[in-house]
Amino acid sequence: MDWSYILLSALTLASIYGLLAIGISITWSSVGMVNMAYGLTFAVAGYGAWGVAELMVDVDPIITGVAVVAAGIGTGALAGVLVCLMTFIPIHDKPNFPVRGLIATLALSLMGTQILLWIFGPRVKTLPPVFGEWQAEFGAIVLTADKAGALVSSILLLAVTLTWLKSSRRGLEIRAMMMNPHGAAIVGIGVRRTGIYVMALTGALAGLAAVLLCQTYFVSPFSGLTPMIKGVSVALCGGLGSVSGALIAAAILGLNESLTSAYLGGQYVLITQFALIIIILLIRPRGIAGMLDKAREA
């Protein structure tokens, strides 16, 4: 096992987990809901990408790759909006919304998974390699296509997301709502409309993560479960509501995962991962860069 391989797979995993964790983190801090249907969004996006890939026969592989990635992002965004319409809009102003939202999204995710199972059956689907089959060598470092593609596209989408949040008017509304939902209502930011933007955005992130992760794994009705658990735990570890914290936590946990699978074996990954998360949360209960609870309440 050489170090460059470990570092590269750590980076790839970190970028994919980062996408998921940032989606969960933004959802939590702006609309105040832990989105348990994020795994469903992930799986639906995977099937969307697969469906488009099935349509693309005898097409140039570059066009297929672009179409598959776009389909994943698009279906993800669509699924995010649907989740928002079914769980967030009806109950967001009812008492005990955080708990109800958790239950509603969990229920939706269970239902949706069964529906996927019903429509597509339990057999896993594979996505075509969207980034081609090449590899480049830089001295001792071997960069394979799927890793390079995953890194570049997730960094690109993250950069676009963060710039959009920083510079656009909708982004300003979302950030205002992340910092002070009550104040946001006072200046006239519509909670429901912003909720739809947020869920579409995070759905798109989940969609890209689905396409990237399904380069190595498969699309199946339950394929969203593990990524969602990892995304939620990375988000918790980084501190819910903090984008930079989620990135740092994703880097740490990605490194942990590739180290563990290199030295101990893949079956120990979840054990070391959750042990690490528990240790981090014991030392720093609010997560690496989390806001204190007050910030969400105030």
Next chain:
Amino acid sequence: MATREVLNVKGLSAGYGPLRVLHDLDLVVYSGERVGLVGLNGHGKSTLFLAIAGLTGWQRGSIRLNGHEVGGTRSQGPGRFTHRVVKLGLALMPQGDEIFTGLTVEEHLDSGAFTPRAWRERAQRKRRVLEIFPPLEKLMATAVGRLSGGERRMVSLGRGLMADASLFLVDEPSLGLAPKISKGVVDALMSVELGDAAMVIAEQNVSLLEGRVNRLIGMHAGKLKGEAAVGLAAQTVREA
């Protein structure tokens, strides 16, 4: 300039859960006037403002803002329709500022320009706010969470003034500020050109407002007292 009713509240009751704070109150505010709303803590000044914005736990009674009904009976969902009220011309400058700690002063002012027109004119509006609160000029790129209490109050009021509003509700502009600073803040509020709009200032310290507002209304136990609601307001119209 013809005076018109900016705000007409009739039979408004509001509260939170089992608690009833406002008891059937009536209030008319005309364009171009500054109204002072004075009263002790816990007698419903802030609740009146929140009810106009649709942010109380429950409410009933008619609230007409520029002729549009924004009240009605509502038993839950605080804040659900607030953005519509804001679009119709309400700017609420809340008690305790409700600032967005991580945004810079400039982003903060931008976030106050909610309607499309205010958003287009935001550069111009920001200049106007800076004329009213000159100390903010140097702080435009600073995160609001780093400002002092007085500066935060200016940011919060400035955010309200950014709006394309016809009714400004200012809740306790002097709260938690040193006497000298709170006087400065109230002076700044008095210097705002209202034009066709109206401003209601809730305040505990009567001496800050005395002689500087068109009407002074008392509030006690959820009801309006003193130079209160409709009767005297009608008199204002006769004078005009």
